Amino acid sequence: NAGVTQTPKFQVLKTGQSMTLQCAQDMNHEYMSWYRQDPGMGLRLIHYSVGAGITDQGEVPNGYNVSRSTTEDFPLRLLSAAPSQTSVYFCASSYTGQGAKNIQYFGAGTRLSVL
Amino acid sequence: GQQVMQIPQYQHVQEGEDFTTYCNSSTTLSNIQWYKQRPGGHPVFLIQLVKSGEVKKQKRLTFQFGEAKKNSSLHITATQTTDVGTYFCAGPTNAGKSTFGDGTTLTVKP
Numbered sequence: 749n750a751g752v753t754q755t756p757k758f759q760v761l762k763t764g765q766s767m768t769l770q771c772a773q774d775m776n777h778e779y780m781s782w783y784r785q786d787p788g789m790g791l792r793l794i795h796y797s798v799g800a801g802i803t804d805q806g807e808v809p810n811g812y813n814v815s816r817s818t819t820e821d822f823p824l825r826l827l828s829a830a831p832s833q834t835s836v837y838f839c840a841s842s843y844t845g846q847g848a849k850n851i852q853y854f855g856a857g858t859r860l861s862v863l
Numbered sequence: 864g865q866q867v868m869q870i871p872q873y874q875h876v877q878e879g880e881d882f883t884t885y886c887n888s889s890t891t892l893s894n895i896q897w898y899k900q901r902p903g904g905h906p907v908f909l910i911q912l913v914k915s916g917e918v919k920k921q922k923r924l925t926f927q928f929g930e931a932k933k934n935s936s937l938h939i940t941a942t943q944t945t946d947v948g949t950y951f952c953a954g955p956t957n958a959g960k961s962t963f964g965d966g967t968t969l970t971v972k973p
Contacts, residue, residue: 777959778959779960781960788968789965790951790964790965791906791951791963791966796960838905838906840906842959842960842961843959844959849893849896849911849913849955850894850896850953850955850956850959850960850961851896851908851911852896852906852953852961853908854905854907855905856904857904857905
């Protein structure tokens with residue numbers, strides 16, 4: 749099992765550029781989510797999904813889009829990057845079946861700089 | 864909505880000293896989870912507490928869940944440099960989601 753895989757690990761963008769952060773998990777988890785973490789800060793939820801075809805906004809969704817066409821993949825799109833989106837982005841997944849306790853499994857993160 | 868608060872935000876200790884971080888939820892939790900994030904790394908699940916008043920130990924780490932299931936603590940005895948990082952608590956909400964506290968960042972001076 750690879751767990752949760754995020755690509756790329758590092759990315760530098762210019763203001764206004766668009767890009768997609770990839771996230772894939774091989775644990776057959778229904779729940780997936782995206783967080784951003786700024787220096788010295790906690791984890792802020794951007795978007796989440798409780799299953800294929802279902803997405804919802806977290807606490808900081810502006811400037812980001814998501815889709816969930818398969819159970820395995822949950823890409824995060826930045827439509828027009830802004831310097832305020834410079835951050836570390838983490839994807840996470842969790843099991844939601846019977847007896848689930850919502851333990852979150854995180855990817856290694858994508859470090860994004862917007863110039 | 865559910866809020867999870869952690870204190871302190873930062874803790875600096877001398878190697879060998881003890882360390883404690885506290886977690887408080889605005890609502891009763893079905894369980895509490897603790898995660899550790901090493902500098903430059905990602906959060907990694909440490910442990911989950913489910914029962915009221917539960918105490919679990921992992922070597923020098925002791926985790927407690929309050930009787931009312933609204934608070935928890937993590938205590939590290941005799942800290943080592945390998946303990947540095949940010950410790951997060953999290954409480955489940957619904958459908959796989961968890962609400963995270965802001966974390967306590969521990970630095971250890973050798």
